Amino acid sequence: MIHFKNVIKTYPPNIVGIRNVSLHIRPGEFVSIVGQSGTGKSTLAKLMFAEETATSGQIAIGGWDITRISQHDVPMLRRQIGVVFQDFKLLPRKTVFENVAFALEVSGTPNRRIKEIVPQVLKIVNLHDKGDRYPKQLSGGEQQRVVVARSLVHRPKILVADEPTGNLDAIHTHEIIDLLKKINEFGTTVVLVTHNREVVNALKKRVITVDDGQITSDVEEGRYKI
Amino acid sequence: MLTSSIRSIRFAFQSFGRNFWLSLITVSMLALTLVTVNLLLVLQIVATKAVSFAEERIEVSVYFHSGTTEDRIKGASGYLQGLPQVRDVQVITAEEALARFKERHAADATILAALDEVGGSPFGPTLVIKGKSADDIPLILESLDNPQFRDDIREKDFSSYEDIVNRIRATTERVRLFGIGLAAVFLLIAILIVFNTVRIALFVHREEIAIMKLVGATNAFVRSPFLIECFLYSLLAVGIVAGIVFPVVAAIDPGLSAFFGGESVGLLVYFQKNWLPIFGIQLAALTVINMVSTTLAMRKYLKV
Ligand SMILES: Nc1ncnc2c1ncn2[C@@H]1O[C@H](COP(=O)(O)OP(=O)(O)OP(=O)(O)O)[C@@H](O)[C@H]1O
Ligand SMILES: [Mg+2]
Numbered sequence: 001m002i003h004f005k006n007v008i009k010t011y012p013p014n015i016v017g018i019r020n021v022s023l024h025i026r027p028g029e030f031v032s033i034v035g036q037s038g039t040g041k042s043t044l045a046k047l048m049f050a051e052e053t054a055t056s057g058q059i060a061i062g063g064w065d066i067t068r069i070s071q072h073d074v075p076m077l078r079r080q081i082g083v084v085f086q087d088f089k090l091l092p093r094k095t096v097f098e099n100v101a102f103a104l105e106v107s108g109t110p111n112r113r114i115k116e117i118v119p120q121v122l123k124i125v126n127l128h129d130k131g132d133r134y135p136k137q138l139s140g141g142e143q144q145r146v147v148v149a150r151s152l153v154h155r156p157k158i159l160v161a162d163e164p165t166g167n168l169d170a171i172h173t174h175e176i177i178d179l180l181k182k183i184n185e186f187g188t189t190v191v192l193v194t195h196n197r198e199v200v201n202a203l204k205k206r207v208i209t210v211d212d213g214q215i216t217s218d219v220e221e222g223r224y225k226i
Numbered sequence: 227m228l229t230s231s232i233r234s235i236r237f238a239f240q241s242f243g244r245n246f247w248l249s250l251i252t253v254s255m256l257a258l259t260l261v262t263v264n265l266l267l268v269l270q271i272v273a274t275k276a277v278s279f280a281e282e283r284i285e286v287s288v289y290f291h292s293g294t295t296e297d298r299i300k301g302a303s304g305y306l307q308g309l310p311q312v313r314d315v316q317v318i319t320a321e322e323a324l325a326r327f328k329e330r331h332a333a334d335a336t337i338l339a340a341l342d343e344v345g346g347s348p349f350g351p352t353l354v355i356k357g358k359s360a361d362d363i364p365l366i367l368e369s370l371d372n373p374q375f376r377d378d379i380r381e382k383d384f385s386s387y388e389d390i391v392n393r394i395r396a397t398t399e400r401v402r403l404f405g406i407g408l409a410a411v412f413l414l415i416a417i418l419i420v421f422n423t424v425r426i427a428l429f430v431h432r433e434e435i436a437i438m439k440l441v442g443a444t445n446a447f448v449r450s451p452f453l454i455e456c457f458l459y460s461l462l463a464v465g466i467v468a469g470i471v472f473p474v475v476a477a478i479d480p481g482l483s484a485f486f487g488g489e490s491v492g493l494l495v496y497f498q499k500n501w502l503p504i505f506g507i508q509l510a511a512l513t514v515i516n517m518v519s520t521t522l523a524m525r526k527y528l529k530v
Pocket of ligand 2: 041042162
């Protein structure tokens with residue numbers, strides 16, 4: 001599903017993002033990426049949905065070589081990859097429903113389809129009764145669930161979540177992780193970047209550890225170790 | 227496609243409303259630029275009218291010796307009428323000249339008495355020649371040297387409107403240069419303001435734009451609301467200017483006509499007849515300029 005081959009990313013002028021990473025994530029996997037701050041985890045995630053492009057090496061998503069993806073093709077890729085960030089990035093002036101619908105509106109989905117899809121994804125994140133609320137009327141965990149719901153509207157094959165629980169307390173963290181597991185059970189490949197030791201240890205899934213821009217360990221049913 | 231267009235237009239209106247004051251300033255500046263352009267247009271029309279008004283009044287009077295036969299006068303008149311520079315030749319016979327003179331001096335009994343004493347008309351026939359433009363006068367004067375009737379001419383005389391025409395032309399030219407300079411300065415300011423407005427709009431919408439791009443909106447879709455917004459600015463500016471220009475033109479039109487001795491300048495009629503090309507071209511030009519400005523701003527601040 002996700003192929004990295006000898007990927008190097010240097011930011012201008014000469015800052016190393018990642019150095020020489022090769023990895024393979026199979027369809028339906030749930031992979032956690034852990035590591036200390038500034039080691040290149042987010043860079044790795046951003047390369048997957050072409051927010052950044054590799055300096056050298058090769059990246060393929062679902063068999064599609066996106067190493068030199070054109071600006072024109074990026075939207076097509078983004079509609080196949082759901083993205084969740086630590087900072088919630090909900091639009092404060094839009095309701096929950098509108099925030100989710102926004103992702104469909106801007107990619108040209110007809111209104112009729114929007115009215116079908118939005119309630120479905122809100123149901124998945126268990127917020128179907130809060131569609132009329134504004135973000136500030138929700139808890140942090142609920143807000144993050146809206147972001148997850150928004151990332152699901154295109155029924156992505158891959159979900160990339162970069163520290164989705166970074167701002168949340170233990171209970172809400174648990175909610176989000178459960179949600180990601182549920183989504184993964186539906187067949188979506190999930191890539192989770194996290195700092196959270198408990199989360200990783202409880203998951204009992206594949207763990208990739210990154211240090212100084214390189215993969216230092218890659219273990220099925222791994223544990224958090226730094 | 228249609229759905230996307232409607233959404234782009236909606237986003238554009240939202241953006242316009244959210245930056246209302248900024249939008250207002252932008253539109254005002256664009257309108258100010260257009261007002262200058264329209265003033266130039268009005269100036270052009272009035273100046274053209276003024277020149278032709280003055281030129282119509284340039285005439286050469288040719289006084290013949292008294293006793294010159296009607297045939298010879300007709301010959302001269304016919305010849306002059308045939309010249310391409312001549313617009314009109316009017317023949318004033320000796321009797322008419324006398325009648326005019328009497329009329330002009332009706333209050334002066336001594337002059338009238340003296341005339342009666344002479345008996346008959348002491349005046350010769352006169353030709354009044356109107357040229358097509360001020361530049362034609364020297365040629366007409368030259369043509370009067372024709373040996374066929376040169377010796378019949380007692381005196382030639384021309385009213386000197388030429389000076390006035392030249393002065394109108396010079397003044398118009400100066401005002402026009404100043405106007406063009408002013409319009410250029412306004413336009414430059416307008417372009418900078420549009421650039422800045424778009425920059426701020428992009429900043430205000432940075433989160434929306436980031437989300438749009440993250441969830442797979444095309445670049446065209448991200449851009450189009452801003453392009454539509456800048457078209458909206460152009461449309462509003464032209465609308466406002468048209469709303470100012472028509473009443474103003476309607477108000478000054480009668481005054482101008484009175485100034486030109488009741489002859490209509492046709493300012494209002496001109497604007498009424500040509501409103502579509504006049505404001506259409508202004509809208510098109512403004513839109514193109516704004517699009518360029520907006521595109522530059524987007525290129526700089528929106529990595530799409
Ligand atoms: N846009 C950028 N321009 C320049 N350098 C960058 C940029 N983004 C990241 N970097 C640098 O690349 C390196 C890796 O950054 P990255 O964000 O991938 O780290 P991270 O592992 O996600 O850290 P954290 O856990 O703090 O989020 C860091 O040294 C960072 O300073
Ligand atoms: Mg990071």
